[in-house]
Amino acid sequence: MNQTPEQQVRDNIDRMLAQAGWQVQPLVQANWNAGPGIVIREYPTANGPADYVLFVNHTPVGVIEAKREEEGHHLTVVEDQSALYAAGRLKWAAHNQPLPFIYESTGVLTRFTDTRDPKPRSRPVFSFHRPETFQTWRKEAQSLRRRFLNLPELQPTGLRGCQIRAITRLEQSFKENRPRALVQMATGSGKTFTAITSIYRLLKFAGARRVLFLVDTKNLGEQAEQGFMAYTPNDDKRTFTELYGVQRLRSNYVAPNSQVCISTIQRMYSILRGEDLDESAEETSLYEIQQPARPKEVVYNPALPPEFFDFIVIDECHRSIYNLWRQVLEYFDAFLIGLTATPDQRTFGFFHENVVSEYSHEDAVADGVNVGHEVYTIETEITQQGAKLAAKEFVDKRDRLTRRTRWEQLDEEVAYAAPQLDHDVVNPSQIRKVIRTLRDKLPEIFPGRTEVPKTLIFAKSDSHADDIIQIVREEFGEGNEFCKKVTYRAEEDPKSVLAAFRNAYYPRIAVTVDMIATGTDVKPLECLVFMRDVKSRNYFEQMKGRGTRTLSYDDLKKVTPSVISAKTHFVIIDAVGVIKSIKTDSRPLERKKSIPLKDLMLIVMMGGADEDTFLSLANRLGRLEKQITPEERQRFTELAQGKSINQVIHDLLNAHNPDAIESRARAEFQLSAAAEPDVEQVRAAQESLIREVQRTFSTGELVHYVDNVRRSHEQIIDTVNLDRLQFAGWDRQAQVKAAEIIRDFSVFLAEHKDEITALRIFYDQPYRRRELTYHMIKEVLDLIKQNKPTLAPLHVWRAYEQIEQVNGKSPKNELIALVALIRRVCGFDAVLTSFETTVNNNFKRWVFNKNAGPKQFTDEQMAWLRMIKDHILASVHIERGDLDYAPFDARGGLGKMHQLFGGDMDALLDELNEALAA
Template sequence: MDKKKLTERDICTKFINPALKQAGWDIQSQVREEFPVTNGRIIVRGRMHTRARPRRADYVLNYKKNIPIAIIEAKDNRHSLGDGMQQALAYSDALDAPFVFSSNGDGFLFHDRTGLYGKTETTLQLDEFPSPETLWQLYRQYKGIGQVARQTVEQAYYDDGSGRTPRYYQMVAINRTVEAVAKGQDRLLLVMATGTGKTFTAFQIIWRLWKSKQKKRILFLADRNILVDQTKNNDFKPFGQAMTKVTNRTVDPSYEIYLSLYQAVTGSEEEKNIYKQFSPDFFDLVVIDECHRGSAAEDSAWRQILDYFSSATHIGLTATPKETKEVSNIDYFGEPVYTYSLKQGIEDGFLAPYKVVRIDLDRDLQGWRPSKGQTDVNGELIEDRIYNQKDFDRQLVLKKRTELVASKVSEFMAQTDPYQKTIVFCEDIDHAERMRQALVNLNPQRVKENRKYVMRITGDEQEGKAELDNFINPEERYPVIATTSKLMTTGVDAQTCKLIVLDQRIQSMTEFKQIIGRGTRINDDYNKHWFTILDFKKATELFADPDFDGDPVKVYTPGSDDPVNPDDENAIPEDEQLEAGCGEKPEGYEVGPDSGWETDDPGGETGGSGEGGGRTKYYVDNVEVSVIAERVQYLGPDGKLITESLKDFTRKKVKEQYATLDDFLRRWNEAERKQAIIDELAEQGVIWDDLTRDVGKKLGEEPDPFDVICHIVYDQPPLSRKERAEQVRRHDYFSKYEGATREVMNALLDKYTNAGIEPIEKVSVLNTAPFSEMGSVIELVNAFGGKPGYTEAVKDLEDELYQQTS
């Protein structure tokens, strides 16, 4: 047997698998081949999308089903023993597996990241691969897992038989947390981007700690009813009869898993007695969801419940740990046990990418000043000063500004999808209501179809709040547009939200991340793979802040006397307390720094006349407002927004690979599949959708991607797909075919004209009309003498399509 002629798969089956079996590894339960690490970054093309190639580890070895401890990267025998090592080390980083191997079938190169085996890298013969017990003993020594902790660490995940298993980052988060708790750590913080499955991760952590009897009574705390109910009915459902939801009534101590709102167990003295019906040592574990909110503040009423159950282990979950001079998650919970960022989630293909449309309004940037003695529509004398973006809709309302924003939103939706789920974030409840009215008036036909096309969903109004479940339910079309302020900033699982409108001035990075998180979920069933942000108040400038996707840094100063910034957008205005609690405001609640309800707007909901010391909000209806700048920004492959001209960016990226037109033509003509080049450029950040549209406007018809690149990058005159197809027909190209083959080739050229190069490069196109009417796939392929003949004919057609440019 010539080993050099074997494929990589042959090397795995003939050499690596036998070596693992000989070492004592159970191939069925301990060895995962072709382990999917990522899904592949989503690449958007118009209303279609594709994915970059997913990352897959050749082998992941688990001591128990849930604990990856070793990675093997396999290569064919034409590679050296260590050629796969760097790739394997990258998988080791992702999976927290400290033992790393590379093999070409001759043996193994072993890289030990624990420093316990001997040299960092050692060459092993095929029969020298370490046994599971050997590596597990080293792993336990490396992690400091003693005999007592071992039972907890080895406890398996919950498995419902559906095949759903934790993703790689969830696996790492769960394992690190369980190991830390098993070793006695009592304060832990997990930071995971919105949409990455924090609740499922929390469930698996609790399940393993509960089943192993490490923790017997657990309290899960959230700050919104919808979060508690979603958790109880979905991810936590397997706890069954062992689980209950705490209410403002007498508690039943016979359960083991308790879910509760902060507000259900704090507040007035009477309500505080609810949690005091439990003894301070009743709970072994308290898990705090969205811990960046009330529990972050040292003097918060919500912190009191954590202090009361201080003997329990506390685990904080958040996408956005709050780190300011006044409050700190890290000060309480410690440095994060694990962090999984939005940028990484998008790169891995688990979160949806986005594009930003920045719209600047003249009054926002230039400001507006009332004339001397000018009054508003209510007869209020307007304070004489310059009002700008910071003031609009908080202290001064320009009616025509609201109408213009609503008009741009409606225009965007009409051009893309008028039924895409949309959240419009406004300054306060009054602004949300005015925006609702403006959108209703601009979309009379949609509203006539269903009055719930536009709904204000805020905490003060039951009719709108009752529609929140329908808005986030993918199966419900209505409401389509939700205007809101604070209620939908966090924890709302809007899987199909494709448009986020920012008409709210946001300075808090915490709140900005939460709002962006409303769009990052992917839903394959409803074709939700990316989203758009329409920004009217420069909020997306925060994307450029290093803190946007950086690790949380503790800046908290205990005992700080610094006043709370009245413009802190993460605080919750008095008029929106109900939005934060998502329920009735408990009797006896007082708004203020000691209440657990934060405040930032002394003027309250509408400002009114300023009674009670609040500031006045003025309403002006005769000031013209216009758009002075509008630009689109794209998320580049490095996770940063592309702010330069899209054409300039494209020229730069393409010329990095193809310095001259000849270089590009040579690669294009040599490629077996043209689509591979298109995909490759998309992964480099080429935005085909908008480039094609721009060139298509000049042509009056849609161009081929080939012409888009030749025109934009190399200044060549472009042709449309229709023009290229007509040139092929004028050359009498099909005269060499007859019968079924000629019919198929004609239809392929039509398919190219209508849909582009991608579909004709797939044999599966023969399953679609009109090919399916000509015969079966096998019959059509056999007409060309078999698949090689058919593939050659398609390649020949492509050569003819592009030959005149070459």
Template structure:
């Protein structure tokens, strides 16, 4: 009889753990999932290459309801102790957060870590037949999360599941549960912070659905400040509300629905007698959800805040990727601290968001400034004020035509080297700058513009033709437009899943705005091979990545005051106000500005069009690139400018502190492919490194050469060394022929290509005999595999 010690982990799960869980009353089809991938694995980018790290995968997650995880179980084979998996299980619990219990098991018993200490102990060992029942773990969940009987109905309400079988990601599950439980407990203000691209609308839909279906909330208003957001919401997840859903348009009010979508502009006339929202009673809605709550109604003196104040008896849920915290505007003051935060860095680390590389281009007039020579005239023949102009002036007060052309040329040059049909957003200072940039990009791409004039388009608040193309730009199936210029219209709330390039040719002072702009590229679109994006930065905006506020929690006013004297690196644009009306011409937030008039606001789009100021325009200026730096997103969320070789060496040494350790790992691996995959998961780009060395090198030699300064050997050189040692002489003629062909295969294609039995079905080995016949040359299959392992050892014998 086979000993338990000899059983694999899979056998331990099948024979001991799964039966114990089922015997405790858990429904195998509804209440527990096995091999659950919590993350997708971080995408690692270097140049034009990328790889994925391993996803975090739990052996078991138990659910009281499909939306309520209550336990995690990590399994080990019986050679391990019962406790050996508990730390791993706890690491998964760090993701899920609200789970009350985690377990480890080796098939002998369970080791329990109970965050509620329900049995008087944080940790204890329990027999297999005493695993807790679903009701017991639900009881512990309620205790941990302070849910009483009156709140239980909402807390246990099921999600909406459509025919696609889509289920929430772990962070979406937490977000929805936190929202529903907070509202069920009577909270009046709830703030949720989810990074752009992580599914705020889906979370809003599931939260509203559960609150609505459980009867906790009966009439709900979803508010946004841009038509594109309403359209995306209506045709996206909210379509599942069916006949209960209504979009308020043209200020026409129909009180017969339960779920309402509305623009702020569609509810207010900026005049108490014309405000459409006042046609509802103050108590009509019992829940108001505010999308992108850092904008529209964020300021206390905003006219749109009146809508929230009017429906103050309702619970208010604020959704944002970038909570706004300034001396004048505070989401936290209104909503309180976020019930849950899922950051850009976390999304990238988990592999749900696209990482980025940054190409920083320094132009001479930006880095050194520009001063007009004596008597220099602008294009209108006027004398130019004699002073030094710098990056904060360009395209705002002063236009240098050659600078615009150079920026367009560099954008085009990058796209020619990568992909000329990569969807690209160019963020400009204002509408007038976007117009000039569009012209410059069309001139730089005449060949493609002549084939289709929509290759380059301007999409700004005043450009109706451009705005009509927004849907096509967002649609992954649509080829055109490819390059889009804008200033503020596309900074937030507009999904462009296949956007591969974000170009920054505007001075971005606001961290909120910077995060929103970067968020335009963070969506993954694997079906279209979009797994990372590039930021081309002409104005040193990438310095914001080094700011601790970039991916940190929202900082309230008292903390802002501590940093008033921080010196920012050159070029300096710190004297520019965060919401300078001269720079923004279409941002809906402008309704709070002194110069705002509702007459120049479009109800259909919500953009504010301001009269552009007269700028000084000059030409004949010598403009050229002084510096070009490529930075990569590191594992710790920071940017690095290391070369590929240095980056590789640092990564290898982090995991293998010495050559001996690497050699032991390599030789001990039954299949070298496993080590190769591990290296790639760590961001070591073997194919690109092989190209840099100029030799057909084995991954083994790439590592030894780059990290440990060993002389590089090509695969052919290693194969030749094996032949010179007359290694094959101990085998019969047919076996020698097989091994010689395997060695040739290694020299041509690499070690991973001879480790699979499929190689015996390929030329030239298939001409020697069938796999069964080849095994016979060695004695049997096991002896063939043994000979193959000895061959691999011989290949690396010199090391």
């Protein structure tokens, strides 16, 4: 039967209302006992009949103004009309107050206004709110948006300045009723802590009912859960989880009494689709998954209606707001809060350019919240240029899945370029040359260390990671504990390896593909080695962010005993040119011809059903079918629920084949030969065919197996071409940066020379250096730490090491490093010279001059003079009172010194203070 456009709209609205728990009735047939929520069509008001009036427990609460679908872009124009109906007295009703809840809807697009808000503003909603929701809202004295106005002032105790600004501006955004807000904070500056603080205030002071904390990997969900468990607000002694219910979703069940739900966006999408989710889909970052251009839409879920959450916090939002996943966010009638360190233009656009916090990595480094980085480059011949294998050459070919090798003669020449390394061809010499150079250059990169700093190596694949681990253990001459793999597929539990990497001495080196590329904290990390290139600018920044975390001296020393200071910086070892390679603003999310097979399967597993994806996947599986062994075919059938690879290919093709769809429709609806299936029957038949395909790929085990089988073929091991080192050294850009650090340090000292005694002595009164004390130098050090943490003495020292040949060993502590640096800046030393070298040389000269005179020091006097020299080395200055403490007290203390040197003792101490620091 043909329907008018108006009737189609009414039917759609009626269906939406029924889904939301409303009973839609004509006035003359109203049954007020049918349920708590009754909707009456064409109810007369003083201002004319309203299309729909909503009643909860017999009390009118709202109206709906229905418009044709083509008028969707005019919905805001009719707001005055719907407001007129809401304000008009209802005929026969005792209630004569304006109705608070107003909708305009086409049955496809719907807008909603809550007139209880301070400045009522309509907003788009996925569907109508449930009767129970209005019942709850009517019992509240104020709406959520009005309660924002009563938020108490934020107490700054325990919060960084950047966190205070972010929370304050976010709450101002709420007060202005802005639906979306972006919090941009550098990695390591406490985004999660900031979000939890904000959530606590929203629950406690704004009366929020539920908050959804969205992540894109299971690992980040676990990390967020730990953050909530550890959080103690500054106005309560109880932890967050003692005050509020926090649930991390491990299934499709969402507890209605949980105030905070932590979920991967993949799981929330599957919940809204009413489908089960394989856990493996939560283990891969959204950076690693291509998404379908036309995803399956989420549908109304009565167990999780759009108003279920008041706020959604989207962690790492720069990768969670597009295509497939965007529907999850726009389903809920909630404020959206994005958290990211690396937004791009689309991120700003999605959040309506409402950036409530802009705190860059540079800001964080300047504030001492993050540490900066330096770049060390390793370039080898094969890394840069690739190599060739001659025809008839005997080579090993390796199965990537089993790592079993066989010897084979090449039929023709094989030339491989750098991008093919570790994919089609593995050259152990190339990996070995990089690792050996890393080993040999570590003393140059991290002077004074007796152990390898905590190091993370980024590999291209699991197979590449295995090769790297084997060679690292060989080249460093260490055992299994020294170097471990940390990926989702590691044989050993990745969580326990990661915990040990954070907190224990071993492992010193971890190799990963994607598990700790983004979002995972390992504070003791001081070295990142890139053995894979990265094309996405955001992804690269996230990977670099693994090294930016600060760590105190005591905590760093627990895992790296030879350190002499807190973590001041980290080093990027660039072994593939990742620093210089061209980066795109974001990973492309639309389908490309080069989309990996694994991504195609994941798209289908996550609900993608567009024709391009199905045809591409069928084509790839067809190619794979010609390569695999009978044993591999059998295993495929076992994992594909009894279907052979050829059957699966046919299923993929049939899902978009009009003849196959019509045939399925005839069979399912038992149509006669003469009858043609209608549009709905064709649609249902195609959905049935699509579901069959998606059931096949419903487990991550099949996806993982097929991906490994694909990669297990045609990997050549090149042991013929030996690699050669072309360059190893600090990146030129790093040298420019080092020069800037030195310049900033010199300017900082000059700016404060008149207010700090030690600086005034060095600059203007060098003859007074005998007066310099430990506390005077400590005053300079404290000033730097408070105002310019990026100019930490050991960091400036390393900058000098990149610019000039430093005289002497790296300093043992910050204080004596600072003395040497001040001497260099003030011109006492032509090159940076360690304080130890200066004092030892001056001591030799002073003793020689004294012994050249008429009176020479005895052996016992010399022993005391050496003790005084060592004390000045450690503490810059010696005073009379120091002689009563170690090591002098064990040799007789002040009395013994007086006995040895007599009345010249005090003058001798002054002379030594001046001469040794000269």
